Amino acid sequence: MTFMKHDQGTSGIQEIYCTINRELLSRERWQAILRCKQDFLQNEAEDPSKYPYMDQEVAASWIRSRRRGVNPYSVVTNSNLTPEELAGILNKNRRLIDATRSLADSFKEIIMACGYILYLFDKNGVILLNEGSLESFASLPEFDSRTGLLVNEDSEGTTAHELCLRLKRPVQLLGPEHYCVAFQNSIASAAPIKNNNGQIQAALVFVSQPLLNTPEEETLRKIGPHSLGLVTALAVVLETQLRLNMAGNLLSEANEQVSIYQRQIQIANDKFITIHSALDTALNCMDEGVVTIDPNGQILHINPAGMRILKLRPDEVSSRNINEFLGSNSCLMLLAKKGENITVEERLLVGNDRYFYHINIRPVVQQSTQDLELAVLKFSSEKVSAQQNNKSGSMAVCTFEGIVSENKDFIKGLELAKRFARSPENILVTGESGTGKELYAQAIHNVRCPQGPFMAVNCAAMPRELIESELFGYEGGSFTGAERSGRPGKIELAHGGTLFLDEIGDMPLELQAVLLRTLEDKQIMRVGGSRYKKVDFYLIAATNKNLYQMVKENLFREDLYYRLSVLTLTIPPLRERGNDIKLLSEHFIENYCRKHGWNIPRLSPAAQKKITEYQWPGNVRQLQNTMIYAVNTVQGDVIKPENLPDFILMETCPLKVEDIKNGNKHVGDMLCLENLEKAAIETALLHANNYVPDAAEILGISRSTLYRKLKDYDIEY
């Protein structure tokens, strides 16, 4: 037997000619092995390993073959594999077979010229492919192909491929070395084919055409190295080809995967565009303004209703910030940053106008950091009062019992309102913004005609040109944008109930005349109409302006003023209502917490002090929003000063230099040393977030002194 000492590969192929001992391919050796074989086959006791020239591996294989009862005079002609088993094996090795076939095609001429037969065996000895003519093998029955036969030591004894698979290296068998007599005139060269993991998966074999009984020395020396070198080289080429094929397959699988992902991305993108345009369409159809802002208040997106509310043109949107439309004491951005989904009542400053809106804040926070990413603000399309009106189905929800106060003057006004409620006259309610004018109107309505409609119109909340049609209604097709069938106005809808005209001071003068006539005649004509219609309603008007002054400046009709102001109620501002601030704060905290099923926190004395010192320019509405903010920021069950919005903390700083300079009437009190010390301690605590050691450091006194003073002044921290 001849074999390559080195691993197969380019260097191995080069060396094959050097490592094959010329002795191994001599006629002498051939004949010696042939003699040994004859002796071995004739005499069962013969040990072939003792013979000169005999290869020990071959000798061992002969002995094993005989022990297994292999008939040396026959060849395998029947496959003992079922067709299914064979199909499975061929399928499993499909790539290897195809690659070998195409390689054999490329080398066909050489193979044919040399008279070689090429075999491909799987690792178990199943012939996967054979190429070349079998005709010259007289002992092989009429075979075209031996594909599918299982040829191993058990069936055909010692063969080149069997030893190659067993020894895991290229092997060459000289004719008589084959156990089977049918091949004793051929030289067989076999090389293993390894898979990617270095495991042997097959063997490639060249079998020479039968030679003369004892071939010439020269023939032996030509065929021997040539066939072993060629088969080893082809095995290496096959391995490389298979590796390339596999890489190619992986690449095309990866390419296929990439194009699947690309298709999915395209589909997702298309869906996204569809959803986006559907959302845009939905937003465009909404009556409510929807504004998306970034954490600094910069407007990112706004729908048409939002643009109408903020009076913005599409080209201005991206450069505007929501803070431009909010009052200085607004809590909106603070609440948005807190990440709570909440609805607040806010005053919007749009040009010279001041409108109140219910604004629902929907913050979107980053999952990992919980920082605000953006917030969606939803504004009601009409002013707060109108929205309340819609919600309650044209019914006022508030009664006198719902109006909270302990203040003497306020209660006096409330008693008067109850008496007015029994009169059929028009009522005028005056008071600063947010003092509760609409609340009064609803309460009066609920005494006078609780079953009737309560129609609220805010004269300042809509463009002047729309007020007329809003109040008096219009006939079909009267103006562009009008509904085809026409629409009744709020006066017509208030029939049998109350018409609440809020911000009456903003009603255009020309409309004031029409309103006056309606009040006198109790009939209306729709815009674009030609018939009068009888209407019966109570009128309650409200204003935060000085109407009398406006009359003097010819900004309000005198006759209408007198008609409206027969019964006038004036609601005092919150800052003049003493203990009402605390009472209302607790009322709002309780209502809000109950609504959400939360524990009800109490106000710390320090927080109470802050809110009673504050001037409340936005009155009860502002107080209500402040309490919503406090409840949303409190940790535990005590609302402390740090839970109040910054504008309160700033405004209520205990001592203001301007006050001292301006000779404020309380300056004497303030300059009392004790008061100053107390104020300094409170200010330090405020800056130190109530952390006493830090406050002591700010004040430049020891902690124990500060603790003593906190006790003396009864300051809560």
Ligand SMILES: Nc1ncnc2c1ncn2[C@@H]1O[C@H](COP(=O)(O)OP(=O)(O)OP(=O)(O)O)[C@@H](O)[C@H]1O
């Ligand atoms: N005495 C009160 N008791 C309970 N809630 C009150 C009281 N006064 C006002 N509120 C609440 O304060 C908010 C503002 O009240 P309202 O809208 O009646 O004020 P307004 O004077 O009509 O404001 P504007 O002049 O801006 O229209 C409402 O949410 C109302 O429920």
